[in-house]
Ligand code: FES
């Protein structure tokens with residue numbers, strides 16, 4: 001271990017000067033504490049309800065590094081069970097998804113019901129002399145399980161606030177930016193790949209609109225972005241008004257900041273731009289992703305701030321929504337991260353449009369994604385350098401936009417409208433330190449930063 005665990009963690013994330021100690025990405029002790037104080041405590045995304053429609057349907061997910069079974073029991077209730085036999089700890093479910101009547105441990109044969117109850121023990125009479133109290137040896141269950149608009153979450157900690165309260169205004173807005181795109185169904189299969197990076201760098205990057213013009217320059221040159229030159233002169237003008245093209249990230253940005261570390265960062269889409277995009281419609285396929293913003297229902301649900309927000313939400317700690325996709329950044333040690341991609345399509349969409357969405361998703365993110373390959377290289381190199389003895393003496397810089405633009409609040413949502421900035425990243429690290437310093441949910445509830453107030457300079 002290169003770093004001694006330093007505490008309090010607030011000293012490693014200096015929100016006044018905008019610096020972050022590199023130790024938080026490298027130290028094994030800090031990593032173990034993250035599993036305990038962040039992942040074992042937070043609401044973690046499990047799966048979409050459409051993946052576990054019928055009793056017995058299951059999907060294997062993770063809470064930190066721990067395998068959990070998300071399933072639906074005989075009564076139709078959602079269950080999340082730790083995938084570890086109570087006898088010697090063996091996994092009781094090996095398939096990534098499927099349908100089962102019960103979970104049979106392949107080691108000695110203890111069998112668990114869909115609700116986690118221990119229902120079968122070989123040798124119960126002869127070897128255990130009927131003395132084993134089966135009611136006490138069921139699979140460990142999540143503290144709470146809940147679904148938000150079809151997206152299933154679980155927390156291992158029964159002291160956690162309820163899901164809606166945990167998400168708050170900003171977490172709900174983040175989920176709504178996907179959920180309001182229609183009645184969604186999951187495209188079969190979840191893409192999974194391993195990148196040699198600390199999970200927090202992968203989260204940090206989802207808010208990062210500073211890097212595309214450099215990191216993804218070759219991807220943009222390959223022509224995978226909308227080909228504006230194919231449009232008529234008039235439509236090219238419209239595209240300009242719509243804020244499309246020009247290369248690099250758009251300057252008009254919005255950071256939305258919520259309690260417990262939820263944040264949204266990226267472009268702001270004004271009414272003028274939205275109207276121009278609506279006029280272009282099918283001429284640029286990717287614009288269809290934003291069409292839902294014209295629906296009265298979406299406008300009502302997202303509110304005045306949300307309807308203009310086109311950036312990337314992160315539900316703390318590690319769930320990102322983009323386009324029609326969800327991504328998890330699962331921790332696998334301080335220097336490894338497993339990236340999962342769930343891709344959705346609107347049920348009512350034509351087969352052709354569904355294909356276009358899936359094609360787009362595969363080309364951008366995931367193991368074969370043009371952008372994720374660029375990003376993964378950078379995160380890998382950053383993570384290697386975090387382990388350096390000398391490098392570790394020098395903190396990282398998160399000063400972009402620091403203290404420049406006062407916070408606005410509208411309909412209870414705090415946000416900063418500004419240029420490209422690092423507000424959402426620093427907000428996430430601030431929350432990270434608060435989670436790490438809190439010894440219990442009771443402490444975290446008391447000591448976490450609420451959303452910033454109007455006029456705050458952060
Ligand atoms: S480890 Fe599962 S039955 Fe022994």
Ligand SMILES: [Fe+2]
Nearest residue numbers: 212215371375
């Ligand atoms: Fe990127």
